Amino acid sequence: MLLQTQLPLLRPQTTAHLAQTMTLLGLTATELYQKIEAELATNPALELLEERYCPNCRRKLVASGPCPVCSQPRTLDNSDPIVFISAREYFQFSGMTSAEEEKSDDDFIADCEDLPTYVLRQIAPELDPQDYRLTVHILANLDEDGLLSLSNLEIAHYHHVPITRVENILRIIQRADPVGVGAHSPQEALLVQLEALGETQAVPPLASKLITEGLELLGRRQYSELAGLLGVSSHKVREIAQFITQNLNPFPGRAHWGDIHQSTAAEPKAYYNPDVLIKRLSEKEEESPLVVEVISPLAGRLRVNPEYRQALQEAPEDKVAEWMEHYERASLLVKCLQQRNHTIMRLMARIAQLQRMFILKGDDHLEPVTRAQIAQELGVHESTISRAVANKTVQLPNGRIIPLKKFFDRSLHIRTEMLKIIEVETKPLTDTQIAHLLSERGYPIARRTVAKYRSIEGILPAHLRSSNRLAVA
DNA sequence: CTATGGCACGGATT
DNA sequence: AATCCGTGCCATAG
Incomplete structure (x- = not known):
């Protein structure tokens, strides 16, 4: 909204008939790629600028300014993640394998x-x-x-x-x-x-x-x-x-890192091109900031071609409407793209901060957080977060690609705790016993709920579980 | 009688 | 407004 006023609009009154928001936030990197590609092909007012490398780490940068990773003064508190947009050659992966x-x-x-x-x-x-x-x-x-x-x-x-x-x-x-x-x-x-x-x-x-x-x-x-x-x-x-x-x-x-947990529950779909990469700045040191790369499907920065704007002034009579249309669509796209990037970066920054332990250590360290909380903290509407989170995937430092949704799983840590219990059980424990053990460990859960979690995790009921695991439902 | 899954309700989340 | 989730109740299976 702030951006809107700063944008150089040529003829504000004519933009009224266009949607002032193009919904890009909800799109996957793949979808965004297709959208932009289509636009680039048909709209001459859009221009793709030369890509820019960081000479040091070879990352492709999208935003202007120094490389956010290499130029970082290392005195940062390591709970502060480094978040930036990173361009990668983007290919949709469908066939193969x-x-x-x-x-x-x-x-x-x-x-x-x-x-x-x-x-x-x-x-x-x-x-x-x-x-x-x-x-x-x-x-x-x-x-x-x-x-x-x-x-x-x-x-x-x-x-x-x-x-x-x-x-x-x-x-x-x-x-x-x-x-x-x-x-x-x-x-x-x-x-x-x-x-x-x-x-x-x-x-x-x-x-x-x-x-x-x-x-x-x-x-x-x-x-x-x-x-x-x-x-x-x-x-x-x-x-x-x-x-x-x-x-x-x-x-x-990237082809082989599907989400293993979910594969029992009708989700055979594997994730290939993640929308976000999370790494550690230093592989060695345990206490190092996280580096979050939000993937931009395009190498190079997208902008409205200034020459096109120039040409608009001298457009021939019969083309003026069409050219104007192009120009507006282009600037709208660029604006929305910026907004999308901005929102996702802020979102990921907050997530990486909150879920640092989960990202580094694994499932049982997930902090239960709701989208609503994040929305409030960032001062945006809940649905904004919902859209941003939906259908996207993240690659963690260990290489696993998981849905972004997982950061908002309210019961994951309890379920993994339950898995641990079952893992070490000597004889098959009944739901009631498991429920009891869980509440002793600080998770007061109803017996019925244990049953639900079991089915989510694809674990058979006690009487069908012979003391060892290895049973696939 | 015990363990479990189905159904449905209410509150929270999206 | 629609959906998801934890839970209680109850029927059924063993």
């Missing part, structure tokens, strides 16, 4: 493992036992996106082996389930996936050229330049780009 329709029990267990273990398990049979150490070393150095930051040379050198051996192993790794894991860059991951895909289905012939030579441009959506580069029409380029975004995933590691 097609092997996931029906999960066998094995796969279910696999999901509970970390990524390196999961990959190792698949490829172990193919490996020469001699290469084990080497493989483990490689897998241990995957980052949270499933990419490898070491160069082949470094690895070869470290193990005193010829580089071809490293390459061979990498080839095997990259073909393992999240296809493309262990690639050195998003680009390489895409190429590997493309190749794998090409073995079973037709792929656009120019796709690999587009990836090798035009990925930068693709990230910026500069289709006409790409068309020139590839020597085909820009329509064709869009087609290929669409194929890529729908079938390939530049961050293979």
